[in-house]
Amino acid sequence: MTSVAEAIRQALSLGNPREKVKATRALARAWRRGDLAWDFAAAMPExxxxxxxxxxxLPKHMPKRRKGGSQRAAIALWHSLAHIEFVAIDLALDMAGRFGGEMDRDFVGDFIAVAADEAMHFTLIERKLRSLGAHYGSHPAHDGLWQAAHETRHDVAARLAVVPMVLEARGLDVTPAMRERLLEQGDSGGARILQRILDDEIRHVAAGARHFKSHCQRRGNAPESHWKSLVNHYFRGSLKPPFNDSARLAAGLPREFYAGVA
Structure with missing residues (x-):
């Protein structure tokens, strides 16, 4: 029987987007059926x-994205979103495979489910890109997202603090405004894609916050102060308002968590 870590490592080893999406969906189905052995001997790739x-x-070398309703601006926007969602597949898979052995089945199942959601998001966005005459890979993308994963590869609490509770939570803040701009431009289909992503990302951030708090309780750490300490140490950017306080609260991130480091 293939182990869960082996299946995750195999999905991470695929660079072709369609193959990775297919492997991630198959992994999620195998996990739900109980077809994967609970073994984490297989190491995750660097x-x-x-x-x-x-x-x-590098983020500082990325061309400035044009604003407005032109097709070039639309392609640039959807390509950047495709990249975020594609890297999010890897982030969720690596979370489950790298830290599953020290956590529990709920943790692994939650992040495999997150990876499957991100694969679905990527597929929706890639389809949108192709309708505009482009595809994922037709434009450059920044490499900053995986850097956060690399720097927290040794500590599950740091990874949870930075990836779902900072990077993904930022999506809760910016997605509603993007959705409204698309509606103003008459792109109701694109707005529906962003609404679906926003709804799912609330659950993703909630999973990260829940497992972070549980981990803190097991280690005797106060969740709020420990989160602030980890973010100050590992997150290179800054938390900038405005915040979508209602979505963050629904995801288990009350304002007391992030107001002090914004």
């Missing part, structure tokens, strides 16, 4: 396989 043809740049 970083996931590269996407063929995708140029990765």
């Amino acid at each position: 970083r996931p396989a590269a996407v063929p043809g995708l140029e990765l740049l």
